[in-house]
Ligand code: ADP
């Protein structure tokens with residue numbers, strides 16, 4: 001008897017992302033400007049004809065083995081399992097799968113390894129189904145991160161990794177999900193540097209800051225904090241006033257940054273990045289001293305702009321550097337900060 005051929009693995013490869021500007025405004029009605037990285041997660045799925053998912057990742061020592069309908073368990077494999085459950089509900093796949101994951105996106109560094117992992121799993125599960133649009137995948141991935149994982153994130157990360165392409169930034173209006181890709185001039189380098197500072201207590205503080213933004217919007221009588229009048233912020237309690245000042249100002253900065261990028265105005269884009277950092281430090285209060293020092297040195301050594309990126313409390317910075325000086329700039333910066341690691 002001829003043996004049955006092995007089931008074809010379904011696979012997908014999805015990049016991580018860095019947000020260039022527009023921080024903390026993805027749920028406040030602002031425009032964000034993420035760009036994909038040359039770092040990727042690859043997910044391969046093989047239906048296993050059982051009622052269990054078996055999940056292995058090169059980045060995690062233990063494996064995840066759970067019944068197909070098991071709820072989130074606080075295990076790293078939750079992100080993959082949430083996506084697999086979504087894919088079964090959508091009838092893209094049936095039954096349990098063996099999932100293999102490999103990635104060079106640092107985990108938990110604010111470069112969206114989570115969204116990339118979910119989007120890659122959804123893409124692998126829907127491989128060959130031409131009716132599944134990238135925007136639908138992004139929306140599904142956000143729903144999984146919100147509802148299955150329980151992280152109240154906006155839509156930026158999922159859209160960035162599902163729709164981005166190398167050499168362009170995605171100008172995404174989070175109000176209506178309209179977007180356009182804006183080419184990055186070839187002599188601009190966005191260097192991404194991991195500070196070596198772990199993001200301490202990030203989850204709890206993310207929720208707290210998010211709650212403060214929503215409370216500030218309510219107190220100022222708007223649905224989306226970006227729409228509030230900055231002159232009214234002064235009558236709020238100090239913490240809410242700071243969040244409002246950051247969000248309203250960042251909404252304006254990110255719009256200007258899209259114009260600066262379109263016009264190839266590197267100094268203007270860099271200034272907006274550095275202003276964003278100051279606001280994240282002073283008004284949003286999501287920076288830490290080690291990151292402030294890294295940003296300051298990046299600028300002193302010749303970057304056009306530098307800022308903390310991601311939700312904050314540690315993690316990475318992103319710097320704009322002219323391509324011709326990027327190598328020597330990094331050599332100088334890394335000699336001052338030996339714990340820093342260049343990710344992109
Ligand atoms: P990030 O800033 O990298 O998105 P998150 O805390 O949002 O950090 O997401 C990290 C989680 O995403 C991990 O704990 C894990 O559950 C999942 N994940 C990321 N990369 C991988 C991987 N290579 N293999 C398996 N799971 C991954």
Ligand code: MG
Nearest residue numbers: 112113114115
């Ligand atoms: Mg994440």
